Amino acid sequence: MVANFDPSQDILRQSDPEKLHRLRHSTSHILAMAVQKLYPETKVTIGPAIDNGFYYDFDRPTPFTPDDLKRIEREMRRIVQQKLPMVREEVPREAMREQLVALKEPYKLELFDGFDPNVPVTLYRTGDWWDLCSGPHVESTGDINANAFKLRSVAGAYWRGDENRPMLQRIYGTAWETPEQLEEYLRREEEAKKRDHRKLGRELGLFAFSDLVGPGLPLWTPKGALLRYTLEEFLRKEQVKRGYQQVITPHIARVDLFKTSGHWFKYKEDMFPLMATGEDPNSEEGFVMKPMNCPFHIQIYKSELHSYRELPIRYAEFGTVYRYEQSGELGGLTRVRGFTVDDSHLFVTPEQLDDEFKKVVDLIQFVFKALQLGDSFSARLSFRDPTSDKYIGSDESWEKAQGAILRAAQEMDLQYFIAEGEAAFYGPKLDFIFRDVLGREWQLGTVQVDYNLPERFDLEYVAEDSTRRRPVMIHRAPFGSLERLIGILIEHYAGDFPLWLAPVQVRVLPVSEQFIGYAESIKDRLISQSVRVEVDSSNERLGKKIRNSETAKVPVMLVVGESESTSDTVAVRTRADGDKGTMGIDDLLAYVLGRIEARA
C-alpha cells in the first residue's frame, strides 16, 4: 500500500524536477524531428512536457500505427546517439515568418502570429532540423538517455483544444533520467492497472454492465449493493445526527420544472430527450428524466410557508439522476449516465449562511476521514470565469456567494486553491478533489452556495418582523455520487475494503465436510449480530479455501475443524495479520464488532 511510502526513497522522485521537465521537453522535440525525417509531409504543432513524460501533436493524413511508433523510436535513438547540440537562436521576426511560410507549417505560423510582438522569437536548432520554441532544452541530444524514454500511444486531440478545429494526432511518450527509472515507472503502471476498479469490480462481483441495458448504466450485484447500502446507511445516520431530514422525489418531472430552474435552456443537450406527451414530437411539453434533484427539493420547500424559526431546513435524499453524457466520455463507475447523488439542499437565512457552510464542510471532512481518504484530497474553490456570460444571477450575488466560500475555506484551514471558470452555472462551488494512485484527479464531495434558484423559484420565509424574506440555498454532496465514490474506493483500497465496508466480512472455512454443521452454527451466531458472513462448504482442501478467500479479499477467515468444534472456538485468520490463533465465540464477536464500530 501507499501508506508507508517514503518519498525520499522513491527513485522516481530523485531527479531534479526542473531538469526532468527540460529533458522531457527536449525528448518531445526529438520526437518531432524523427517524425519529420521519416514522414516529411507531417506538419508540426506543439509538444510540451507533462507529468511523467511528454507529447507532440502532429497533422498527418494517415494515422500513426504501433509499427510507426517503433520506427520513430528507433530514429529518436539514432538522433540521441549522434549527440547533436540543441542550440537556441534568436531570429528577427520577419525572417522567422518567411521561414515558416517557406516550410509550409501553418500551425507554427498561427502560433507565431499570436505572439507578443515585443518579445523576441527564438528557435532551437538540432542538426539540420529546428523548431519554433522558447525552450529551455538540454544542451545536446546526448544528454538524453536512449534507454530511458518510450513512446506509449497515439490519440486524437483537437488543435488548440477546440472541437471545431482540426483533429491532430498526439503521440504520448514517457521519459526519465535513467533506464532504471523508466523500468520502475512502467512497473508501477502495471501495478496500478491491477487495481483498476473496472477489473476489480468484475473480479469481486460488485457491479456489471449490460449492452442491452445500455452504456453508462451500472447494474449493482448483491455484493456491490451491500457496499452501497453500507455507505448510504453510514451517511444517513450521520446526517440525522446533524439535523437533516430525509425526503424522496420522483425520477421524472415536467420539463416546465427545469424551464423554471433554468436547466432546460443551459443544459438541454446533456439531458435525456424529452418524453413528449402530445401528438407533436417536437413539442416542448412533456416529461424528462431528472438531471439533478434541487428543483424537487425546492418544490417540497414551497409546499408550505416557512418561519425563520424553522431555518435552516436541510432536505436530504439519495437521489438518482440521469445525464446524457457523450458516449466517448463514459468510463467504468467514474463517469456514468445514471447515478445517485447523496444530495441535500439547505435553506438558510443570509445570516446563517457562513455558519451552515462551515458545518457542511465539517461533515465532508468527517466522511473523508471515516473512509480513510486521508490527505489524498484538496479543496478546489470553483469560481466563475469573470469574462464568460454562461452564468445566471447578478454580479452581487456571485460576489456574496464566492466570499462565503472563501471565508469558510480560510477559517477551516482547508488546503485550497481557486479555479476560475469551474463554477456551476447557478453558483460557485467548493469541490473536494481526490487524487488517486495513478495521479488522476476526481471530483467527489461538493458544496455550492446558490442565490439564484431561490430567486427563480421565488422562495421565501417569514422573518421576525413578519415580512417575507428570500432564503439562500446550499447544495451539497459529500460523496458526490455513490458510483464515482465506490469506483474510487475500490482503487484506493485495491479492493481490500476495511471490515465495516466489506460486502463479505467473515468466511467460515470448515477443514472438511464433517465440520460444515459446526461452521453453519458459527455463521448463525454471527448473522444474529448483523455480521456479513458466509460458509465455504466447497469440497476443497483448507489451503484452497484460504486461497479463494484471499483472492476474494474477505477480511476475516474462521478455520473450524476437530479441535474447534469440540471446544466451541474458531481459529481466526485475517487478511491483514494472518493467523491470529484460537478464540472463543464471545471474543470473536467482540473483535469483529469492535473493528466494525471503529471502522477499521
Place this chain on the structure above:
RNA sequence: GCCGAUGUGGCGCAGUGGUAGCGCAUUCGAUUCGUAAUCGAACGGUCGGGAGUUCGAAUCUCCCCAUCGGCCCCA
C-alpha cells in the same frame, strides 16, 4: 460527439479464408483433507450485431453497437 485501437465459451487468452482450441471458473465423481491451488471426467462458444465478397469467413469489405486510450465535455 471526434481520432485511434479492440471485441473469440462466465473470466483471461490462442487461432488470419476450408467445418473453433487452451487455462481458470462451473458441474459431477473420487478424496475427508488443518492456514495461498488434491486428482479425474463432463458441460459450455458459431467467433459483438447486420449486410456483402467467396465454392467456402472467426479470419476479407461495408454499416451499426460496445469497450479501451486520448480530445472535447462534466449541473
